[in-house]
Amino acid sequence: MTSSDAPSTAPRTWRKPPFIANPLLRYGLIIVAAVYLVWAFGSLPFNWARISEGLPRAARIFSGGFPPNLERYELLLTGFKESFQIAILATLLGVFLSIPFAVMAARNIAPMPIYIIGRAVIIVSRSFHPVIVAILFVAAVGFGPLAGILTLTLYSIGFVGKLLAEEIEEIDWGQVEAMKAAGAGYVAILFYAVFPQILPRQVGLSMYQLDSNLRASAVVGIVGAGGIGGTLMNAFGRYDYDFAFAILLIIIAVILLSEGVSGWVRKKIW
Amino acid sequence: MVDHAQQLADRIWQRYDRKQRLIRYAVLLATLMVVVWAVRDIDIFWPWVWDAPNQISGLGARMWPPSAEGLNGIIAALIETVHIATLATFLTIFLALPVAYIAAQNTTPNRACLWLGRFILVSSRSVNTIIWALLFVAIFGPGVLAGILAIVFRSIGFIGKLMGEAIEEIDRRPVEAMEATGASKAKVIAYAIVPQVMPAFFAIVILRWDINIRESTVLGLVGAGGIGVILQGAIDTFAWPTVATIMIAIIVLVLIGEAVTSLLRSKVL
Amino acid sequence: MLEITNLVKRYGHDEAVLKGLDLKVEGNSVVSIVGASGAGKSTMLRCINRLVEPTSGSIKLNGNELVNLKGAELRRARRKIGMVFQGFNLLDRLTVMENVLAGRLGYVNLYQAISRRYPQDDIERAFVLMERVGIAHYANKRADELSGGERQRVGVVRALMQEPEVLLADEPTASLDPRTSEQIMILLQSLASELSLPVLINIHNVAQAKTYTERIVGLRHGKMIFDGLPADFNKDALDAIYGGIEAPDDAITEPPVEERSHDFV
């Protein structure tokens, strides 16, 4: 403060320097945010009459839901069995199919046009929520677990393929060059210099993917792609709330269990 | 002597390897058995499977070319989807932060609060958005409110868990210094905790907003608003070219969302 | 006047870390506390402002008993006790000025604290003190952009903003280079006489303790074994405090694990 030439008797003030220095930008952003919130709230079609019935309805649903009812446990077991089967088969297919797509989408080993195709497949399959994909597959191949398997296979290809492609892009290039020097062809290089390097990662990823496929298989059923989700949807549709809550609680338990197991296995492997 | 030790080491090594190999084979065998069981037991009509490629390409053919009809409605629905995601993310902040506070080991007022916080986070995270939506549609009827609440209830767990971890990782020395000045709890939070978790907070909220955009595209399939409603409508009426347009619109929306997120990240962090 | 009588501190069920300490500090004297690692220096200092709960004993500041205070009363007592830390303990992501004003947190209300609208007097005092230690031109700089010596000056000013009746410094110079650490010691010494403030300094550097303080207290295994003028602090005293090849109970009094993370906020 010695540099300031104001008389030292004048009271000195201090304000916290604002987060955004430019006042125009600062107030502009605040106004934009406020206007957005008002606009968004105002433009959304809320059905207040229907919403106001919500509380009594919630009371009815929850009182109807407790205690959860496990009488029809056979239905529940069948649903879970199917979800589990969907998750396993989709993980297996997805993890295998993700390898070629990952190779296609790795910039260091795929030629340009192939690379673009590989990336596009991965981006597209990652953009869609599995439930949307499921509804299309249901439309194409009919209700049932087949649609679920196809959906989750695509979902796995997107997720595993992306991470695997990144892994391939980071491999130790020396091994590839060594193979090239030995006169190996493209496929031989893939099998001897690339895959061994990404294999450990792939095993961990499969465990992770099995866990997320199990979660997802519980929801694709809601649009008719098989598994416990369908059972849940039916229970809700028939106002069978005590059964629905029983399903919900067991879904939560299974998900927590599978998260724990998958975490434990991945820790063991690495 | 040396030879003997060498042999011993070899033998131990061998045995260890054999055990590991055994475990490996056992795991492989178990996996194989589970897969065989799954394939044989699953409720699939196999002729349909061989027919599936035909069916899928048939559907693809019916979708092509995408129709520009109803584009205005689609764009309006997209905007509604963004609104749902944004408002829900915004509301979540106010609910998730207190939960994070009580669910963090080092800030929780007492054991009971800690377990309450953890219970809220776990239940929020293990119920999928679309199942939350199902519940809220049953309560509040079809519409955007059910959608917003579904996203909020799912996001509380996500933001709350990550923020709780961020709070647990803070440097506690400034906290101690603030306590030593005689500051009250609220002031200690405002000065020593909030600034430390701010960067994590922005990163987490931006990340969740991106996820919420994706999630809110499906809410409509159970009647909870957004682009999913017209997607369901188009599928129900077999308007496949419109379905294709909606799918393209969703991709565009998700890509825009990703671009906005990475822009925000580079600006704010 | 700070008066400690029969202070005992025991962590969990371990052996007591402080075993009945008595200490009286009057007027504006600068007292240095020396002792080997684990002797209990930090524990003693932290018992005074209750960052650590004493097991038993009495601590009086100007006649007020501190050990049984709770809640708002404890906070009111703490704002009269300034503390300077070895690791500075600054709010890294905030500006120097905010760090300094944080010393007033015990006095302002929550709205003033959050909106940073501190009373004019506080701001004036902050500038005066920052000028005194030569950091006023950094007012709007982020605290983590400063050098170690500058950061410790911020720490000292923050403690002085509390208008303390006693200043505690726990190894204030241990993270600084020799030159800077001398400067901080000189600063503490002169501030003590300017503000007529008693200062307690934990310190490992015996030479500095002798040069810059007027009284030396030696701790060993939680007991006071020296209390006198720097001139009397001779080789024998040094051996008694630090010598320890023969010390049989070293292993017992220094449990290797410390569990500190549980209690705060």
Ligand SMILES: Nc1ncnc2c1ncn2[C@@H]1O[C@H](COP(=O)(O)OP(=O)(O)OP(=O)(O)O)[C@@H](O)[C@H]1O
């Ligand atoms: N929170 C705690 N829980 C358990 N034991 C502790 C805790 N804090 C300190 N101790 C123990 O108390 C003893 C004294 O510690 P203290 O930090 O007071 O020593 P010190 O004299 O300041 O040492 P240094 O010179 O290394 O700072 C040590 O044996 C230490 O392990």
Ligand SMILES: [Mg+2]
């Ligand atoms: Mg210490």
